[in-house]
Amino acid sequence: xxxxxxxxGAAGVGALPEAIAALSRALPGGPSPETFRRAKxxxxxxxxxxxxxxxxxxxxxxxxxxxxxDGQARLLRSALCARGYPRGARLPESGAGGSRExxxxxxxxxxxxxxxxxxxxxxxxxLGDEVTACQCELQARPCPPAHxxxxxxxxxxxxxxxxMGKLQIRWRTLASSQWEHCALLGQIHAYTQGxxxxxxxxHLSVPETEALRDPEGGQQLLWRLQCENKRLExxxxxxxxxxxxxxWMDSVLVTCPPEEASRPPTPPRLSGLLLSPVSRExxxxxxxxxxxxxxxxxxxxxxxxxxxxxxxxRGPELEAWQQMVQMAVTRELVALKQTWEHGRxxxxxxxxxxxxxxxxxxxxxxxxxxxELMGVxxxxxxxxxxxxxxxxxxxxxxxxxxxxxxPGLLWILPSHGRLAPTPSGTR
Amino acid sequence: MLPAxxxxxxxxxxxxALDACAERQRELERSLRVSRRLLRAWDxxxxxxxxxxxxxxxxxxxxxxxxxxxxxxxxxxAPPRTVRGPPPAPAxxxxxxxxxxxxxxxxxxxxxxxxxxxxxxISKAGQRSxxxxxxxxxxxxxxxxxxxxxxxxxGRAGSRAAETRPSRGGCRASGPARTMTPGPQATKTGPGxxxxxxxxxxxxxxxxxxxxxxxxxxxxxxxxxxxxxxxxTRLWTQLSSTSMGDARDAAAAAKNRFLxxxxxxxxxxxxxxxxxxxxxxxxxxxxxxxxxxxxxVLAADPGDWKQEYxxxxxxxxxxxxxxxxLQRLQDLRTVVAEQQPEPWPEGRPPGTPLPCGPGTDxxxxxxxxxxxxxxxxxxxADLRLRVAMLKQQLxxxxxxxxxLLPLVxxxxxxxxxxxxxxxxxxxxGGQHFLCVLRDEAEPVD
Numbered sequence: 049x050x051x052x053x054x055x056x057g058a059a060g061v062g063a064l065p066e067a068i069a070a071l072s073r074a075l076p077g078g079p080s081p082e083t084f085r086r087a088k089x090x091x092x093x094x095x096x097x098x099x100x101x102x103x104x105x106x107x108x109x110x111x112x113x114x115x116x117x118d119g120q121a122r123l124l125r126s127a128l129c130a131r132g133y134p135r136g137a138r139l140p141e142s143g144a145g146g147s148r149e150x151x152x153x154x155x156x157x158x159x160x161x162x163x164x165x166x167x168x169x170x171x172x173x174x175l176g177d178e179v180t181a182c183q184c185e186l187q188a189r190p191c192p193p194a195h196x197x198x199x200x201x202x203x204x205x206x207x208x209x210x211x212m213g214k215l216q217i218r219w220r221t222l223a224s225s226q227w228e229h230c231a232l233l234g235q236i237h238a239y240t241q242g243x244x245x246x247x248x249x250x251h252l253s254v255p256e257t258e259a260l261r262d263p264e265g266g267q268q269l270l271w272r273l274q275c276e277n278k279r280l281e282x283x284x285x286x287x288x289x290x291x292x293x294x295x296w297m298d299s300v301l302v303t304c305p306p307e308e309a310s311r312p313p314t315p316p317r318l319s320g321l322l323l324s325p326v327s328r329e330x331x332x333x334x335x336x337x338x339x340x341x342x343x344x345x346x347x348x349x350x351x352x353x354x355x356x357x358x359x360x361x362r363g364p365e366l367e368a369w370q371q372m373v374q375m376a377v378t379r380e381l382v383a384l385k386q387t388w389e390h391g392r393x394x395x396x397x398x399x400x401x402x403x404x405x406x407x408x409x410x411x412x413x414x415x416x417x418x419x420e421l422m423g424v425x426x427x428x429x430x431x432x433x434x435x436x437x438x439x440x441x442x443x444x445x446x447x448x449x450x451x452x453x454x455p456g457l458l459w460i461l462p463s464h465g466r467l468a469p470t471p472s473g474t475r
Numbered sequence: 476m477l478p479a480x481x482x483x484x485x486x487x488x489x490x491x492a493l494d495a496c497a498e499r500q501r502e503l504e505r506s507l508r509v510s511r512r513l514l515r516a517w518d519x520x521x522x523x524x525x526x527x528x529x530x531x532x533x534x535x536x537x538x539x540x541x542x543x544x545x546x547x548x549x550x551x552x553a554p555p556r557t558v559r560g561p562p563p564a565p566a567x568x569x570x571x572x573x574x575x576x577x578x579x580x581x582x583x584x585x586x587x588x589x590x591x592x593x594x595x596x597i598s599k600a601g602q603r604s605x606x607x608x609x610x611x612x613x614x615x616x617x618x619x620x621x622x623x624x625x626x627x628x629x630g631r632a633g634s635r636a637a638e639t640r641p642s643r644g645g646c647r648a649s650g651p652a653r654t655m656t657p658g659p660q661a662t663k664t665g666p667g668x669x670x671x672x673x674x675x676x677x678x679x680x681x682x683x684x685x686x687x688x689x690x691x692x693x694x695x696x697x698x699x700x701x702x703x704x705x706x707x708t709r710l711w712t713q714l715s716s717t718s719m720g721d722a723r724d725a726a727a728a729a730k731n732r733f734l735x736x737x738x739x740x741x742x743x744x745x746x747x748x749x750x751x752x753x754x755x756x757x758x759x760x761x762x763x764x765x766x767x768x769x770x771x772v773l774a775a776d777p778g779d780w781k782q783e784y785x786x787x788x789x790x791x792x793x794x795x796x797x798x799x800x801l802q803r804l805q806d807l808r809t810v811v812a813e814q815q816p817e818p819w820p821e822g823r824p825p826g827t828p829l830p831c832g833p834g835t836d837x838x839x840x841x842x843x844x845x846x847x848x849x850x851x852x853x854x855x856a857d858l859r860l861r862v863a864m865l866k867q868q869l870x871x872x873x874x875x876x877x878x879l880l881p882l883v884x885x886x887x888x889x890x891x892x893x894x895x896x897x898x899x900x901x902x903x904g905g906q907h908f909l910c911v912l913r914d915e916a917e918p919v920d
Contacts, residue, residue, distance in 0.1 A: 129747065130747055130748040130749060131747060131748075131749045132747035132749050132750055133747075134737060134738045135737065152737065155733065155737075156734070156737055159730045159731075159733055159734050160734070165714060165715070165839075168714070168839075169839035172839060173707070175704055175707070179844055179855075179856075179859075181842075181844065201479055201482070202476045202477055202478055202479045202482050203476070203477055203482040203485075203486060204476055204477070205476075205477060205879075205892075205893055205896040205897070205900075206896065207486070208477075208485055208486070208489065208896075208900065209896060209899070209900065209905060211486070211489040211490070211493065212489065212871075212900065212905040213905060214493060215489065215492055215493055215496065216905070218493065218496040218497065218500065219496060219860075219864050221500065222496060222499055222500055222503065222860065223857065223860055225500065225503045225504065225507060226503060226853075226856050226857070226860060227853055227856075227857070228507060229503055229506055229507050229510065229856075230849060230852045230853040230856050231849055231853065232507070232510035232511065232514060233510065233849075233852065234848070234849030234852055234853075235514060235687075235688075235849070236510060236513055236514065236687065236691075238849075239687045239688055239691030239692070240687070240691040240692065240694060241691075241692065242692050243691070243692060243693075243694045243695060243696070244696070245696060245701045245705075246704075246705070248843075249843075252691075252694060252696070254506070254509060254510055254513065256696060256700075257513050257687070257691075257694070258509055258513060259696075259700070260694050260696070261512075261513060261517050266697075266700070269700070270697075270699055270700050270703060273700070273703040273704065273707055274703055276707065277703060277706050277707055277710060280707070280710035280711065280714060281710060283714060284710065284713055284714060287723070287726075288722060290722075290723075290726035290729075290730075291722065291725050291726040291729050294726065294729035294730050294732070294733050295729060297733050298729075298732070298733055298736065301733070301736055301737065326751060326752075326755065326811055327808065327811055327812070328484075328874075328877075329755060330755065330804060330807060330808050330811065331808075331877065332873050332874070332877060333755070333758055333759060333762060333804060334801065334804050334805070334808070335873075335877075336762050336873075337758075337762055337797055337800055337801045337804065338801065340762065340765055340766055340769065340797050341794055341797040341798060341801065343769065344769060344790050344791075344793050344794035344797060345794055347769070347772075347773055347790055348787055348790040348791055348794065351783055351786060351787040351790065352787055354783060355780075355783065355784055355787055358780055370784070373781075373784060373785055373788060374788060376785075377785060377788045377789050377792055378792065380789070381789070381792045381793070381796060384764060384765075384768060384796075385761075385796065387760075387764060388757050388760035388761045388764055389757060399839055399840075399842065400839065401842045401843055401844035402841070402842070402843050402844065403843075403844055403846065403852070404843045404844065404845050404846075405845075405846060405847070405848075405852075406845045406846075406847065407847055416842065416843065416844045416845065417844075417845055418844060418845060418846035418847070418851050418852065418855050419851070421844065421855060422851075422854065422855055422858055425855075425858040425859060425861075425862055426858065428862050429858065429861055429862050429865060431767070431770070432862065432865035432866060432869055433865060434770075435766075435869055436865065436868060436869050436872060439869070439872050439873070439876065440872070440901065440902050440903075440904070442876075443876060443880065443898075443901035443902050444902045446880055446884070447883070447894065447897070447898050447901070447902065450883065450884055450889070450894065451894075454889055456913060456914050457891075457911055457912065457913060457914060458910075458911070458912040458913075458914050459909055459910075459911055460909055460910040460911075460912065461909050462903065462907035462908065462909055463907065
């Protein structure tokens with residue numbers, strides 16, 4: 049079976065099957081432990097289960113049972129290459145074989161990121177009324193709709209204006225719906241105060257109340273909760289036995305045939321679909337950075353002039369002090385850089401939080417206070433408004449410049465005065 | 476008219492924004508439906524009367540008390556709604572009840588309803604003044620054999636007391652036999668009392684209606700659920716704890732070793748999509764952080780010359796970092812431009828959008844957000860929506876600027892309608908329009 053005792057402190061021979069069993073329980077629709085063992089020996093029976101699992105993990109496409117295995121294999125290969133999988137060349141191109149490679153791909157995904165935890169978080173059973181404390185999910189650029197939607201011809205700008213208007217109406221409707229929703233939530237929380245077994249929560253949430261109203265639904269919720277608990281336990285168990293799994297995977301790697309010289313690894317290719325939005329994004333970003341750079345230069349200018357003017361006696365103490373300040377500033381900026389390079393957790397809270405209505409003034413540090421979050425949001429709002437008005441002012445200037453080049457026209461702005469009183473022609 | 480490719484891009488962006496909005500609206504509507512339904516009268520047809528009451532009584536150490544007085548003492552005018560936990564085996568997925576169970580349930584429901592009515596009549600007749608509120612009514616007017624059970628469904632103190640009893644809402648009745656024992660008893664007492672008090676029973680239907688507003692505090696979660704929920708919280712906390720024990724260190728080392736061995740293949744020089752996306756995300760974060768720091772520095776009041784020097788150095792440093800980011804961006808653009816795009820087989824390219832920035836831990840762990848009043852909640856939600864809307868507006872502004880400004884400036888002769896529309900979109904957010912008047916040279920005679 050290939051199990052070897054490495055004896056690094058873990059329990060003996062029995063622990064590896066446990067580890068694999070835990071992993072298979074923790075993965076969604078996980079393949080059976082037998083599949084793992086078969087895959088090590090590259091048996092074809094293991095292929096469908098592993099491929100299904102990998103496709104489920106990687107792509108957001110719905111399960112398509114009708115898709116042919118070859119198509120699925122190709123899709124999987126492209127998906128893995130897009131993620132940067134180094135052994136992409138060795139993945140099977142047809143539906144038949146390659147279970148060992150698929151197993152290695154799965155292990156690669158598991159090793160790179162906390163995959164299990166992420167999957168569990170994604171499929172989490174929500175017991176409370178949740179609100180995300182951050183707005184990060186909106187940072188992801190709005191993807192253009194998938195191909196095949198419209199290849200429209202040229203449109204009139206009035207169509208765009210109409211779309212914008214429609215968008216604004218939608219936002220307003222959303223705001224009023226949300227207002228109502230919050231009012232209802234507040235009521236439900238108030239009416240069920242004192243019912244929850246967890247003293248810190250105090251009241252029931254909508255899913256819980258709904259479970260009480262509809263016992264069928266309640267049973268469903270309970271069952272889902274229990275399934276999730278089982279998966280969580282499996283994940284925790286896997287964590288304990290992880291070491292053995294990785295040692296086993298080393299042995300799997302060893303059993304692979306050596307690199308074939310005949311098939312050079314094909315470099316991963318960027319998808320054409322992704323190309324255009326990425327390059328647009330890069331363009332937009334480059335403009336922003338340039339504006340930023342110029343702004344910084346402009347702001348630094350007068351300060352430098354003032355400093356130069358002031359620099360009277362340049363004694364050694366002054367130079368020493370200058371160096372010290374330089375070092376301090378450099379340290380600060382390096383720390384700032386670390387934040388975006390390595391993604392240190394942002395100081396503000398993030399992630400979904402359960403709403404709890406509580407009249408207590410200081411609830412012993414149990415959670416995030418709404419007032420704090422509102423403060424953070426207000427400052428974000430101010431930043432964004434500032435940025436927007438700057439951009440609008442920029443456009444204003446551009447268009448004013450343009451209008452200045454057109455003689456014989458008066459541009460009357462909506463509420464402010466004239467844009468640029470153009471010198472009229474001879475009267 | 477706008478050129479085709481611009482049109483396509485702009486329409487796609489706007490449609491994307493509209494779709495995102497529509498999606499949010501749909502989610503909100505779904506939640507609204509559920510909440511509205513909860514606040515209306517609960518349909519008794521949907522919620523079968525609780526078996527737990529007899530179950531509770533059967534587990535009560537002072538067993539032998541008829542179930543019927545216990546339930547009204549708890550529920551006042553209506554049987555307390557507790558979820559019937561999963562029948563005998565707690566972990567069963569929902570199954571259809573057998574006909575026998577249905578019959579038992581039917582009988583039980585009738586018995587309980589009668590008992591409730593009787594109780595109400597008795598208490599009405601007995602102590603009119605105290606039946607003003609359900610809660611006090613159920614406590615004070617309990618002429619039935621005094622239950623050792625504190626009639627504690629009213630108010631917080633009540634519910635806590637109720638919790639301490641073995642009154643598991645989850646029906647752990649060991650079998651139909653036990654549930655049925657109090658039944659006939661109740662049925663016996665029911666009709667008996669009923670004959671006496673038939674006339675005063677005023678409104679037989681209102682006691683059966685359950686409204687969250689009036690009786691919300693009587694609800695109780697079943698024990699099976701409570702256990703599962705607390706286990707769930709515990710497990711999540713464990714899972715998301717980043718404590719690195721020895722075992723985890725060793726595992727992490729083994730993991731890295733495996734990764735390195737795997738990547739022993741000659742590394743391809745080209746970047747993968749995921750790497751490009753990650754780099755773009757990093758640069759985006761860099762841009763916003765730099766801008767934030769710039770605003771902080773510029774907003775600070777001018778201090779003495781030392782502080783001014785420090786500000787100068789900071790601005791210089793930020794400028795240097797911006798230049799560096801620009802350089803990386805440029806490199807990335809050349810790489811992307813060089814790549815031979817491969818047609819995607821089907822569907823959209825997969826990719827998990829990283830929440831909260833590159834590299835941050837996406838682990839979820841239980842956390843809470845406390846609010847004090849509905850008004851506060853509404854204000855919070857409003858702010859969130861406003862920030863989201865502003866972000867979208869900002870993005871659209873950039874896109875529109877990128878597309879429209881070149882067009883407007885370039886067309887010869889200038890298309891005035893286009894200028895006017897562009898001005899409105901770009902400078903006024905589509906809210907206002909300007910007027911363009913032709914300044915006629917000829918004097919009006």
